[in-house]
Amino acid sequence: MSKQTRLRKNDIVPLTITGYTAQGSGVGHYDGMAVFVPKAAEGDCLQVRILKVGKTYAYGKIESITVPSKDRVEPDCPQFTKCGGCVFRHISYAAECRAKEQRVRDAIQRIAGLDPKLVGPIAAAPFSDRYRNKAQFPLGRDAEGKFTAGFYALHSHRIVPCKDCRLQPAVFAKAVCAVGEWQRESGESIYEERTGKGVLRHLYLREAMSSGTIMVCLVINGNSVRREDRLVSLLRKQVPGLCSVILNRNSKNTNVILGKQFRLLWGTSFLVDTLCGLKFSISPQSFYQVNRDQAEVLYRIAKRFAGLTAKETLLDLYCGTGTIGLSMADQAERLIGVEVVPAAVEDARKNAERNHIKNAEFRCGDAPQIAEQFQQQGLVPDVIVLDPPRKGCGPALVHTAASMMPSRIVYVSCDPATLARDLKTFAGEGYFLRQAVPVDLFPRTAHVECVA
Template identity: 50%
Template sequence: MYAKNDLVELSIIDITDEGNGVGKIDGFAVFVPGTAVDDRLRVKLVKIQKNFAYGIVEEILSPSPDRIPVDCRVYRQCGGCSLRHISYQAELQIKQNWVEQHLKRIGGIDAPVLPIIGSPRQDGYRNKAQYPVRMEDGELRLGMFGKRSHRVIPCTDCRLQPSEFESILKTIRDFCLEWKISIYNEEKYSGLLRHVYLRSAQATGEIMVCLVINGVSLPHSGELVDRLRTVCPSVASIVLNRNREKTNVILGQHCQTLWGKDTIADILCGVRVNLSPLSFYQVNREGAEQLYRVAEEFAGLTGRELLLDLYCGAGTIGLSMAHRVRELIGVEIIPQAVENARRNAQENGITNARFLCDDAKGAAASLQREGLTPDVVVLDPPRKGCVPEVLEAVSGMNPDRIVMVSCNSATLARDLAALRTLGYHTVKAQPVDMFPRTTHVECVALMTR
C-alpha cells in the first residue's frame, strides 16, 4: 500500500524502548524518532518492511502537550538524548510503562511495579564520559559517536556531563593541534590518541583525566599536565591508558599515572570509594544512592545475614550494606576491581567484608567448601543480564532472598522468568531513573524462595 518517500499523516500513540514514536496508518505501524505521544504529524516514509515502516518528521501538524524545546545543538546528530524533546514527567511515565510491559510480556511476571523514582538531576549528572578522538573532514574532533555510526559528532559541552569537562577537552584539543599529536584511525589501526576518558567525583570534587593511546607514551606529556592543572585545578589524576589492540573496546589493561594520584575518591552512601580508570562505578552518583537504598530495603537486612554481592565491581553495593549484615562476601571476576573493593573496605574500616576474584559458579563452590550459605544474594549484572549458569549457581546456594539490580528491564524480565523455574517468586520491582533524557532505566527486583 505504501512506498518509500510517501508522505502520510498520523498520530503518535506510544514510544518504543529505543525512543521511537509509534503511529499507525490503516493498522500499519510506523516508527518515527524524535516524537511524542499525541503528536499529529506529516511523516515521510524512509524504509518499508512487510508489516511496518520507519519515517522521519516532515511537519508537526499538532504538537503533543509533552513536547518541550530542545536545548542541545547536536541533539539530532548525536542520538544519545533520545528523550530530550519531551518533559521529564512524561519521560518517567514512559519508562514506568517500559518496565511494566517488559516484566509482563517477556517474563510473564505479575508482581507489582512500584512508581518510578526520578533522578535528582536531569542535566550534569554523569560522572564519567568517554570521548572518541578522530580526524574527519580535515578537522580534529572530540565528541560523541553519531547514532548507529562511528562518525564523531563534535561536542565538548554535552549537557549530561559536568561543566568542568568542557575546558579540559578544549585544552587537550589545542594541545594535540599545537604539538601535532597523531590521531587514531580505526580503519588503519594507526595514530596515537584514541579516546579521552574523564571521571568526576561529585562528593570530593576530584577529576581524573585519562588519555587512551595506541602506543607507550605521549609526546610532550609534561606540557599537557601543566596546562590541565592550570585550566582545571580540580584535576587530581592524569593517566595514560595503553590500548594497542585492534578492537572497539575503549580501555586497555595497562595504566600509567603521569601526574597526581592513581585513583580519585568519591563518597557513595557514606562509603568512600576509590576509582581507577578501570573501576566500574554508577555514572549518576545521586541516582545511585537512591538505587542502593531501594536494594537495601528489598534485602530486608537485620544484622544477622550473610550477604553475597555478585558482580560486585569495586564493592559499592555490598559495602553500602555492610553495616547491616553479619558478613559480606563480594565476588568479581576482574582482578583490579577486586583489589579496589578490598582497599575500599579497608579505608572505610569495614572489617566484616571479604572479596573473591571468581565467577558465580566458583564462588558457590568456595562457599560450599566452607559450609556457608548466603541468606541474601545481590545481583548487579551487565546490560546483557545473567547467563543461565549464574542463575543456577545462585539458586543452588538456596538464599532466602535475591535482590537483582538491572539496567535493562528486558533482560531482567528474562532472568526473573528463569529464576521462577528454579524456585524463586518475584515479589515486587522498583524502577529508578539513573539516566535522564536517554532510553535507559534501572530497576530493582526482589525474589523470595
C-alpha cells in the first residue's frame, strides 16, 4: 500500500468480505491491507468505517451494507450486537458450519502444511439453540439501581441485561427471575468490582440434560445471605427440576467466578447426567462439556479413531473428570487417565466407580511430567488420547508421546491453530495425520472442536 492511499482512522472505504477470522469477524482487503469487521458476512459488499489501523491490518465497523450476503439472516436475539457471546447470529447455521469447517482446513494447510482434504465434513449440531447445560450470570445494578443479570459485553465487565439467552435452557430464565425477586424482597446487597463491597456476585446454573435436573449456585462475597429460606422457597416454587441450591464464597478481587468454599442450602451437592451411556456426577466446579449431545458425537468419533479391540492399554492425557477415557474403557484392557486438577481426578475415580468400570485408574499431575515418568518406567501405551487446553500440547509433550511409540494417537482439540501446530510437530516425530473431523459443540459462537 502506498503512503498516498494508506488507511486512516475514520476513513470510509468499500469492502467485500471474503472470509472470517478465528474470532468470527468478517475479513476483507483494501489496497492489500486486511480489514477485520465484526458482524460482517462472507459475500457482503459494505461501506466500512475504519476504527484502528495497524501496520498490516485494520479494524472497522459496518457503516452501511451495499449488497448483503446471501448467507445473511435476521438476528433472532435482541442482545446480539451487545453481548460478547454469539458472533454468527446474522448468518444461517449452514453458512456458519461452512465457515468453521473452512477454518479448520485453513489451519491444517497453512500451519501444519498438510493436505486440507484430510479434514472431513463438519459434524453439525442438530440444534443451534438451547444446547448449553451451564450458565454464569454476573449480577449487578441497572441505571436505576435495580437488580440485573446478564452477560458481559465483549472485552468489558459491563453487564448486558439478559434473563433468557437462546443458547441456554429456558428454565434458566426462571432461576434468574426467582433470584431477582428474592433480592428485591430481602434487600441483599450486590457486589461492586470497583469497591470490593456488596454480597451478590454471580448466579451459576447447571442442568443435567438427561434428567432435566437443575443446580443453582449463588456466588457471594461473604458466608451467608439474607433470608436463605426464602431464596430456597422461591427457587423451589419457580424452577422445575430443581434439585440443588448452593452458596459459594468468593471474597477475592479476581475474575475467577467460583471460590473454594461451598455450602449446601437445599437438595443434593451434585447432579448426575448420562453421557455415552455412562452416568457422571457434576459438582459446581466439575469440568463437563456444555453441549452434551454434541459431546457424545465427538466422543464417538474419538472412539472410532482409537480403533480399540479390548487388548490395548489406553493412556488418556488431560483426562479431566474421565469422560472421554471412560467412554472408551469397555473396548480397552487398561485405561490410565492423567489430570492436573485434584478435584477432577477425584471425580474421575468416582465416575469409574459409579459406572462399575474396573479397568480404569487415574493419576494426578501435570500431563507432560507424568507422561515422561511413564516413559522412563517403560510404560508402552497402545493408544494415547490427548485433550489439551486451548494452548495445545507443545513440543515437549508431543515428543514424549511419540517416544512411547503408541500405534495410534487421537487428538481432541478446541483450537484449530494449536492443533495444526502440534500436528506439524508430530510429523517431525514420525506421526502423520490420517483424518480430522470438526465438531460443532458451540453453535452461533466462534468456537469449533476437532478430532484428529
